[in-house]
Amino acid sequence: MSGGGSVPTAPDTLMPIISLFGSAMVAKYLHVAVKLGVPDRLHQAGPQTAAQLATALNVAQLHLSRVLRLLAQRGLLTEHADGRYENNAITDALRDDHPKSMAPMVRHYGDHLLSLFGPEMEDAVAQGDSAFVRHYGKPFFEWLAERPDKERNFSRYMSSVNVDASSAVTKAYDFAGLGAVAIADIGGSRGSLLQAILAIAPHASGVLFDLPGVIEVAGREEACYGPGGSLDGRVKLVAGSFFESVPHADVYVMRSILHDWSDEDCVRILKTIRKSIPTTGRVINVDLEVPPFGQLTPQTPLVIDAVMMATFGHARERTRQEFASIFQAAGFELKHVFSAPPRHSVFEAVPV
8 A cells, every 4th residue: 555644643542441350459559558557647747758658567578669669650649759658648548537437338348349340240241140249148238237346337337428518508408498397217226317407407306216226326327316416306316117107296307328228228218218208308419410322421320320230239329200100100200309528319209
């Protein structure tokens, strides 16, 4: 072939694929760094070399040095020209004593989710079930209830990631306008959302409802519910299963609950609420929202959807229409949807 035209350059397909699988390695090494206490040590001692960190943490220097450089390359640590490493905003939030610590989340995903990246994942996709159940032998919440230390870490994880979400939800929905109502936070963990709601709705009272182990932790570690606390007398702590019964209330709030369950189980949960809710009541469901086909953005929560699939099997993030269908099947009508930036939507449904 003759001529002076240039030969088109083939797109680089190798490095994007390597980078994709490398991201899984980065996630695992970040998990290792958190479990070793790297962010905590850097916060306590200031910038440190790999040798100083290895001595303080009693680990192998060369291996730790390679982990630190990888994390720095990915923007997870600051690397200085003299070989010292320092926390940045991301790793600073991975300290255990950070007020919004992400360390419990990293431990949870690193200990359990990353272990599913084996034949269980392939088999679960092929058969349409849960990689977690295949690996651990039982559903996630059953497994969690048998391990108090893991349950405490998961509760801390839920509380830490939901602090900012609580503020967004209370700005998106007029809870103060509900008046003197009883608000039940269903599956509310330690009650960070309920606390935020009651702070702006002074005439409302609350019920925090979750599994017995979770409620025990909330009562012990959340001083606001105890004698003399800011919510003493305004909040009842009730343990139980939302598949069996829920406390009576005027308003039922759920945040990041329905995405843990299949459509059939979501309908079961909502039907349980339907038995207790008054005709004038309402359900406020806070969840991520998947857009219709053709409207994907970088913010579309499909990574979280993949986590739901691996952990629970049929659990998933849903579109607005899918939420409407679930509500309808349980005896509710989806009336309004409010945006709670940056991530959530607030779905308001009423009994019919």
